[in-house]
Amino acid sequence: MATGAPIKYLQLAAELRRGIRDGAWPPGSKLPTEAELAATHALSVNTVRRALEVLAAEGSVERRQGAGTFARQASRPPRARRRIAVVLPERDWYFPPVIAGIEAAAARTRTTIDVHTTGYAAPGWERFTRLTGRLAGADGLLVTHPGPADAATPAHARLLRKLPLPYVLLERAPSGIDDPSEHVSTDHAGGAYLALAHLAALGHRYVALACRTGSAPSRGISAGFAEGAAALGLRVTARFNWPPITQCDSFEEVLAAQPTIADAALSTVLGSGATALVCFGDMEGAALLAAARRSGVRIPGNLALISCEDKHAATEQVPLTSVAPEKFRLGGLALETLLRRLDEPEAESRQVWLRPRLTVRESCGARAANPS
Incomplete structure (x- = not known):
């Protein structure tokens, strides 16, 4: 039990930190009490207290004697510059607005992107396989596989899941209910x-x-x-x-x-x-x-x-x-999803369908x- 406790309080701290960052508790709002957090998360009060101490030490919350714990605007250190590889079938027909969305999100987030193209269908898969062996130095991958279907075949899905980089599928769906791949796609x-x-x-x-x-x-x-x-x-x-x-x-x-x-x-x-x-x-x-x-x-x-x-x-x-399709928004959201994965490797998977307009x-x- 002693070895498991630190993991539990750090997991709770990460969950509460995400809630503060995502607006579940806006700056100045009061978090649930220690007893309430212990009950809802099936943890001991001591574990909850240690999680809140972590958040207080980093400035995410303020603990007021006799009043409770209050959210503050989390002061996050600047994100290290990331290098992201973007692999698409083409960049001149369907994808220019998608690329523009990725570039806009990259400019906001200290991210460098490198765009590569493969073509479609079987020749595209051959080039894709060769290309993924030459992505040394990239921190993550945004990928629209060559298709032609939106979901990869089982063999190609296994190839994707063996990639050495964290990846997010872009305008491509997971191959089945057992495929945990993160994606951002048009509905x-x-x-x-x-x-x-x-x-x-x-x-x-x-x-x-x-x-x-x-x-x-x-x-x-x-x-x-x-x-x-x-x-x-x-x-x-x-x-x-x-x-x-x-x-x-x-x-x-x-x-x-x-x-x-x-x-x-x-x-x-x-x-x-x-x-x-x-x-x-x-x-x-x-x-x-x-x-x-x-x-x-x-x-x-x-x-x-x-x-x-x-x-x-x-x-x-x-x-x-x-x-x-909301292509510009789709590209930006795909990059945001990948950067989130790199910043928070243990975060829940994100599988997003964007409704067209x-x-x-x-x-x-x-x-x-x-x-x-």
């Missing part, structure tokens, strides 16, 4: 539900989905679309699988293929009787708008359209209503009060 399923809920509120009952296959968000969007349609009593009349962008596709090849694909998607959706369409992402949304113009289909008169992305949605000829524009037949 794509929740975003699809937001789109359907808005369409249902406008009176639409027959809906369709056009989703790019082979992309990490597609699984969440598809699952959220199916669950949301069932919950809202909507009938799904069509699902169009937009072909994936492969490793060898150039940007010019991708753009050249869009009109033919979009014509087929529009024909499938309208032929199914749908009055509203959710698509991923706004590149596909722009292609569908162009296909509608070619065929004389009115957006939103004949078909309401919502995009699950917001990179160019506001600048289209018919501005697209969008469900937009619905921005209403003309393409679904209704304007927001203050459209962006």
